[in-house]
Amino acid sequence: xxxxxxxxxDEPLAAERLHNYVQKLPFLNLLATFDNAxxxxxxxxTQSVDLLFLDINLGDFSGIRLLETAHIKSQVIFTTAYxxxxxxxxxxxxxxxxxxxxxxxxxxxxxxxxxxxYSKTEITQPKKFIFVKTEYRLEKILFDEMLFIxxxxxxxxxxxxxxxxxxxxxxxxFEQEIPSNLVCRVHKSYMVSIDKIDSIEKDRIRISNTLIPxxxxxxxxxxxxxxQSVR
Numbered sequence: 001x002x003x004x005x006x007x008x009x010d011e012p013l014a015a016e017r018l019h020n021y022v023q024k025l026p027f028l029n030l031l032a033t034f035d036n037a038x039x040x041x042x043x044x045x046t047q048s049v050d051l052l053f054l055d056i057n058l059g060d061f062s063g064i065r066l067l068e069t070a071h072i073k074s075q076v077i078f079t080t081a082y083x084x085x086x087x088x089x090x091x092x093x094x095x096x097x098x099x100x101x102x103x104x105x106x107x108x109x110x111x112x113x114x115x116x117x118y119s120k121t122e123i124t125q126p127k128k129f130i131f132v133k134t135e136y137r138l139e140k141i142l143f144d145e146m147l148f149i150x151x152x153x154x155x156x157x158x159x160x161x162x163x164x165x166x167x168x169x170x171x172x173x174f175e176q177e178i179p180s181n182l183v184c185r186v187h188k189s190y191m192v193s194i195d196k197i198d199s200i201e202k203d204r205i206r207i208s209n210t211l212i213p214x215x216x217x218x219x220x221x222x223x224x225x226x227x228q229s230v231r
Contacts, residue, residue: 001118003111005051007033008040008066009079010058014100018053018079021107028111037066049074051114054094056080067092075114130177132158132167139165143182147196147207149174151189159210186222187215194225 009015034040054063076094096110131138147159158165203214
């Protein structure tokens with residue numbers, strides 16, 4: 001993945017060196033360079049950034065003050081000539097602490113930590129959609145918008161908040177592709193989105209204006225899922 005970053009550094013030579021280092025790594029995307037924390041803060045109010053290369057001594061508004069006063073979601077690598085701020089950096093949970101003058105090899109080590117963090121985030125992030133074959137195209141279906149899936153002979157009709165999609169993909173395909181905590185088979189002809197259920201009464205599920213039957217074959221499994229949701 002591309003990692004977007006900014007440099008906040010008031011020493012021209014140090015900023016130029018950092019810029020050159022960033023340019024050597026193709027997965028880093030430098031968005032801007034600032035010589036003070038105030039301008040950087042204004043930028044961060046409107047722009048999403050993955051990584052800050054942040055000097056500490058930036059005049060009246062320091063890099064430390066920036067992190068203490070603003071809600072910064074980005075990963076942060078301190079770049080400073082002063083080793084005494086290392087403990088403070090640890091308290092602020094910065095990713096790494098580069099003591100000037102640092103080599104390119106040390107710079108790469110710090111950036112590798114950021115890359116590792118985002119790699120793990122991508123792996124653990126839950127799946128939010130699937131692509132479904134329909135006619136001659138693949139249609140994106142967001143789990144948050146899915147209401148239920150209905151069997152229609154050889155076809156399955158996916159009902160969502162905004163559209164209905166016909167596909168030849170089977171219920172088994174959907175059970176393998178969609179997390180089991182999001183959808184549940186309740187009948188040979190129906191799967192439902194758990195969080196879209198409005199009510200359950202007499203073995204019938206109401207989703208929007210549709211009543212969906214719960215068959216004997218799937219009753220126990222369905223109510224086990226519902227009981228887990230209630231806890």
